[in-house]
Amino acid sequence: MDPITTVGAAIAAARPAYDDLAALAEDVEDEWSYINDLASAWVERFEAVVDAHGGEPAGTGVAEAVAALVTEAGLVDDPHRAIDWLSTFPQVLLVAVGERP
Amino acid sequence: MRFQDASPDARAVVYAGIQADPLVARAAGLLADATHDQRILARAVMNGMSTTPGTWAAMFPSLFGAGAPSDGPERARSEAILALSLEVAERGEQVRSQVRGAIVESVTEALVRRRPGIGATSTAVRRERRVLFDGVRAEIHPYDVTVETPGAAEAIDCKWGARGINADVLHQLDDARTHAADEDEQLTATIVVFDAERSCAVRLERQTAPHDATRLIALEDLDRLGGR
Numbered sequence: 001m002d003p004i005t006t007v008g009a010a011i012a013a014a015r016p017a018y019d020d021l022a023a024l025a026e027d028v029e030d031e032w033s034y035i036n037d038l039a040s041a042w043v044e045r046f047e048a049v050v051d052a053h054g055g056e057p058a059g060t061g062v063a064e065a066v067a068a069l070v071t072e073a074g075l076v077d078d079p080h081r082a083i084d085w086l087s088t089f090p091q092v093l094l095v096a097v098g099e100r101p
Numbered sequence: 102m103r104f105q106d107a108s109p110d111a112r113a114v115v116y117a118g119i120q121a122d123p124l125v126a127r128a129a130g131l132l133a134d135a136t137h138d139q140r141i142l143a144r145a146v147m148n149g150m151s152t153t154p155g156t157w158a159a160m161f162p163s164l165f166g167a168g169a170p171s172d173g174p175e176r177a178r179s180e181a182i183l184a185l186s187l188e189v190a191e192r193g194e195q196v197r198s199q200v201r202g203a204i205v206e207s208v209t210e211a212l213v214r215r216r217p218g219i220g221a222t223s224t225a226v227r228r229e230r231r232v233l234f235d236g237v238r239a240e241i242h243p244y245d246v247t248v249e250t251p252g253a254a255e256a257i258d259c260k261w262g263a264r265g266i267n268a269d270v271l272h273q274l275d276d277a278r279t280h281a282a283d284e285d286e287q288l289t290a291t292i293v294v295f296d297a298e299r300s301c302a303v304r305l306e307r308q309t310a311p312h313d314a315t316r317l318i319a320l321e322d323l324d325r326l327g328g329r
Binding site: 031033034037038041042045059060061062064065067068069071072075076081083084085086087088090091092095096098100101 | 137138141144145148149150151156157159160161162163166167168262263264296297298299300302303304306307320321
């Protein structure tokens, strides 16, 4: 993983863990389309933040925050909890980089 | 239109015990005063896997990092919310789910009681109440919080996450509003969700049940409950 020195790098570093959460959540077949719509909505928000502020320096503690968030997401092993984390993860990530969800 | 206590069935008895848990009251007090970041912290920890405070502190540099207050009331509240949220997380999966739901309801009640003209002990704000209308069969499920002020009544349903928004809830809220209007009464239908507005919008977009006239209060807007 590249060092997290910018807001864009922080979001890029977090994205694979978010994609993994979405893949786990898809095990709840009844919610498949909701899960994909939800993930798409938050990925759009990530991309908007990167477009607007991606090159700005990441604040103190952001690298550690992303590392902790990615580790936490990796511990989620229940697809229902993963659905909830599809919403929680972006909120934590965005406030860590100083953006509103 | 009139309000009535819910039937004391088995569910109500069990749930009353959860609502009476001192942990729920403590959480409501802290989260009613909390900032948006502190509320996200509570949401994350209460639904998280880790129970090590340092893990969560690292995740929230705005609350615990070098740029955050090192002492004072904001820092104290952040630490109290983290500790309390870990207490919730350390309970079994089913219990933590019930406690989270009760916390959202209690926070909602606490904030509603901050409205001008409604005091901390006002009997206008109630929990677990039904709304009855002439000639209309009563709904089975009571509303989580009601505001029973003449001319400014409100029925509020509370959800921990956006996924909790479903057709049954939306129909019940909209039915109450329209039945009230049929009786020339005004009833605001509100759904409070301890989750991001973006997630709620995605959930609502998929719902065919009527919801255009139902007020959504999401995590970032909770303080609006106090101002109406």
